[in-house]
Amino acid sequence: MGYVPNHTVNFELYKIFYYAASSLNFSKAASTLHVTQSAVSQAIKSLESQLDIALFYRQGRNVTLTYEGEVLFQHVEKAYHFFRSAENAIHNIKSLDEGTIFIGASDTITRLFLIDSIKSFHLQYPKVKISINNRPSSRSIEKLEKGELDIAIINVMPNFDYEDLELFPLTTLEHVLVSSAPVDPLQVHLSDWLEQPLVSLEKKSTTRRILEAYYENNGLEMKPAFEFGSFDVVLEAIHAGMGIGFVPKRIASDLIGSKELYEIKIVEPIPSIDIGILINKSKPISIATQKYLEILKNNEGKVIFGE
Structure with a gap:
């Protein structure tokens, strides 16, 4: 039986x-x-x-x-966190005078895309707390699946199935290859720089996997000499002359403008990284979270949730 x-x-x-x-x-x-x-x-x-x-x-x-x-x-x-989330949602339905929004995002995403929206949200709803769990995108996805987060802002892995999660586009992050030493302004091939020490994010990161695929698609193998857990440290290492590396253009532009770093212009187009918002379809979105997403949308000029 x-x-x-x-x-x-x-x-x-x-x-x-x-x-x-x-x-x-x-x-x-x-x-x-x-x-x-x-x-x-x-x-x-x-x-x-x-x-x-x-x-x-x-x-x-x-x-x-x-x-x-x-x-x-x-x-x-999972059920426990969903019940706690439901309780929090009920409180937020009553008012926006309390509650916490739990967000998962990497250090770089938080710095480049979330600070302004968090500040704006706090000015409008000062009694609602925002808790940022700064972890790599893969870890944020795990915590979102468990119901520990309300939303996750992630680096999107191309052609990846996020299963029970729903993905909404937010923005795109361009990357550049930089060096601390002056370089030839003419375009060169990626293969011309294989002998230079490469400074990179650690292997488990989404950005690293996308760059590895980029090398592979050009018939090359990515072999970092140094690996770090955040772009801030990668940038410091490049600035210190430890090697060359790919970094977000938004965090390198000031150093390039002041000639503390130099952009290496290569023929092969460097892939951009899509930044997306993930929600757990099994977990209700609180009123506070919806209000925050509206502010985030307005900051980035993107349409979220089919609006």
Whole structure:
């Protein structure tokens, strides 16, 4: 006959399981929930009994999740954050006098595209907080999928399927190849600079993957001599004479204008990076988040959500 799902499980048991699985400590879970440790243990036993599975390995005071417990936690974690988001959305429906917008974005995207809109939003809605989680785009996507973020502003990977997420275009970021030493103003080929040390973002970043594809499409292999986690550090390294590198034109333009950096004009067109807004289709967008996106749209002059 097979396993029949138990739809009568009390959701309070899942809440207790979430806190116990998050901390892997029944005592901490009890303290957070303001109940006794015995109540947490009994709730977990009840949930295990109703689901007919073991959720935890218990070895003395050490507690770990079983495989089944890990699978359940992945789903319960998402549900927990969605419930918290729904509560926050209800508060925001009542007024814009409270609440927090959780945004995932890299350091570079925050600096170049979000600061002005955040400032404008704060002037209009000073009681609504904005929390920026500065992580690479790949990490922001993971947190958005879990329901930990309201929106993510990301570097868009071409031809990538974002599955249950919805992507809206925001703007485009042009890149230039620069050097700290004067260069021939005439256009040259990318292959002419392979012997120069290359300063790059770390391998897991979207921009790095797009540039690797760029090299590959031109029959070359990208071999950085130095790798860093942010463009600010990449720019500092190039400025210090450690090598050449690709950087956003918007953050290099002042240094190029003052001749502290020099643009290397190459024949092969350097790919631009699309910047997009990701939302989780399973998670309702709060009134505060909608208001922020309107300001962001106006700042960048883009149409968002089919308006």
